[in-house]
Amino acid sequence: MHLLSEPDVSRILRNLTPQQCHILLDALSEALVTVSSETTEPEGERLIHQPLRTTITTKDTNLSLFMPVSNTASTGIKIVTASQREGIIGVINIFSPEGRLLGLLSAAEITAFRTALAIMTLFTRCTSIAKKHILIFGSGRQAEWHARLALLLVPSHVQRITFINRGRRRLEELEREVIAELRASHPEVVFATLAREGSDDAEYEARLRAEVASCDVIFSCTPSTEPNFPYGYLSSTSGPKQRFISLIGSYKPHMCEVDSETVLSGGGQIYVDSREACLEESGELIKAQVPGEKLIEIGELFGKLGKSQPVVVPEGCNVVFKCVGMGIMDLVIGKKLLDIGVEQGLGMNVDGF
CATH class of the missing domain: 3.30.1780.10 (ornithine cyclodeaminase, domain 1)
Incomplete structure (x- = not known):
């Protein structure tokens, strides 16, 4: 043993x-x-x-x-x-x-690692979506591993990673313990942080809107009970933009990392790890009244595609992936x-x- x-x-x-x-x-x-x-x-x-x-x-x-x-x-x-x-x-x-x-x-x-890796199973196969600017909500181990794995698996694509968190102390700890190391090992990547705590409300919202509007990828890793940003921030760009959006932080029916419009921005389909578990535990899906037939288990998807075929993303649609984890x-x-x-x-x- x-x-x-x-x-x-x-x-x-x-x-x-x-x-x-x-x-x-x-x-x-x-x-x-x-x-x-x-x-x-x-x-x-x-x-x-x-x-x-x-x-x-x-x-x-x-x-x-x-x-x-x-x-x-x-x-x-x-x-x-x-x-x-x-x-x-x-x-x-x-x-x-x-x-x-x-x-x-x-x-x-x-x-933390296996949950982030589960997100990467779909993330790496969405080859038509840009991955230059990654936005990560959260400051814990989950947030850390989403950044580490993106840099390990698609290093040539990533140019900027922004961490956003409500609390300032946890974000400062992440800066000292993780981001400083990543800056040293990936000097070609710009790392930025944004904390809601201690910031002027108007200044925070302006910066949040700008970060969401410019990003290609959103990894949300917060047990939030209210959306981290409104859907309107996604559409406040100079032109249409497709994004990869993953949600792993909320795990109870009253929790909600994004609003219903964002959840439904995948063109009528939402990817999940477990259809049954997500229907029971995902506050975002419950609030948006998403029926089971609109959920696609990534295991089903990969079974149809095979090992290497990329995921086809319909024009004008985001990729939305809700993951609650499995044993x-x-x-x-x-x-x-x-x-x-x-x-x-x-x-x-x-x-x-």
């Missing part, structure tokens, strides 16, 4: 080569194709099993979530506990098909990272399991 701590996982992810990242991207895409293709299969015939998550709230108000999953080749469970004392702590357990414990991995970095993402990426850790001699091997 092999252990990978948070520093071990972080070291692996931050040193991924483009080739290694594409291997992870392909593995995740293949898993999503399998999930979508098996929705009508009898339970006993499926390769991937993702039971509903279970929660426990203790007398001390500590909340634990248990998320089991199997792809037949491996079985896993992610356990995440949220407490007032320690915040959020999680671990991913990976087992052989027969139940032998293969490894334990710290979950925080992996969760299979943790299992597939966790197992791959465990293998890399063993190969690189990172972590700790424990006998007796």
Whole structure:
């Protein structure tokens, strides 16, 4: 049994080569194709099993979530506990098909990485959409990994990345801990930040409008309860412009990262990781009253297109992708990272399991 701590996982992810990242991207895409293709299969015939998550709230108000999953080749469970004392702590357990414990991995970095990687499965295949100016709402690990992966997977396309956040302190931390490093490693890219806190309202809105109007890509990574910008800001350009818009921050029915007009700007179709989960959990889709038949699972899309064919984006339409995450993402990426850790001699091997 092999252990990978948070520093071990972080070291692996931050040193991924483009080739290694594409291997992870392909593995995740293949898993999503399998999930979508098996929705009508009898339970006993499926390769991937993702039971509903279970929660426990203790007398001390500590909340634990248990998320089991199997792809037949491996079985896993992610356990995440949220407490007032320690915040959020999680671990991913990976087992052989027969139940032998293969490894334990710290979950925080992996969760942020795999969600951003899920976005990249569609982002990299929308080849007709420009990627010069990327706008990222948020300042946490999710925001960080969207930037890192875009720079790793499409480095020649990116010219500017702007991070926008409501709070100033978190954005300043991101500047010190992440953006400074990215500036040094990507001197050809302009990095900018914009915080709502501490800014004059009129000045903030003017800058926000300008950033949204000029961007090609929007990665939204905020648990917001109100839209980060109005739809009108998208159309305030000198001419028509197609954009890639992804939403991963909101995960409850009352949350909403963008308004209904923005959600519906994909020409009548919205891409999702899981149709069922998004209809239940996505506040944007619920508010816009989007029916299930308007949602396209990216696993279905990739199954039809094959491994390398680009996604066709209708003229005058945006690409809108809502992703709430699935347990299979943790299992597939966790197992791959465990293998890399063993190969690189990172972590700790424990006998007796």
